[in-house]
Amino acid sequence: MGSLSGGWVQMNIGAHDPNSFLRGTATFTNGPCLGESRTIKSFSLISGTTYRFDYYVPINRNPQLAGPVQPNTQMLFGCDKSLDVCTNRFANQTRFGATPHVPKPESAI
Secondary structure (H helix, E strand, O other): OEEEEOOEEEEEOOOOOHHHHOOOEEEEOOHHHOOOEEEEEEEEEEEOOEEEEEEOOOOOOOOOOOOOOOOOEEEEOOOOOOHHHHHHOOOOHHHOOOOOOOOOOOOOO
16 A cells, blocks of 8 residues: 655555645554554655655654565544534534644744
8 A cells, every 4th residue: 555765655545635634644554664653744646546645753664674565554634623624524513622723832932
C-alpha cells in the first residue's frame, strides 16, 4: 500500500479526497514500522490516485525492509476543528465544540 523515501510515504488512496487526510494520522499495521503513527502534514499527487504523504515527524525506519510485502497503513481523516469539516466530513455537528482559532503551542509566545 505504500513505499518510503526519506521522511515520506507513497500511498494509493483510491477515490478518497487527499485533503481529507491533512492533519490526520497514518499508523503502520505490519512490517518494521508496526505500531508507529505519524500526523500527515502535506500531500502531492504522484500519478492517478497515488499520492506522496509528508509527515510532521519523519519515520525512523523504512517500512519495506521486511521484504517484498508492501506495508499496510491505517489512514484516519484529519480535522481542522471547523464547523464545516465537523458537519460535512464527520456528520457530527451536534457535538461540535472545536476551537479553530486557538494558536498552536509553538506559535503562542
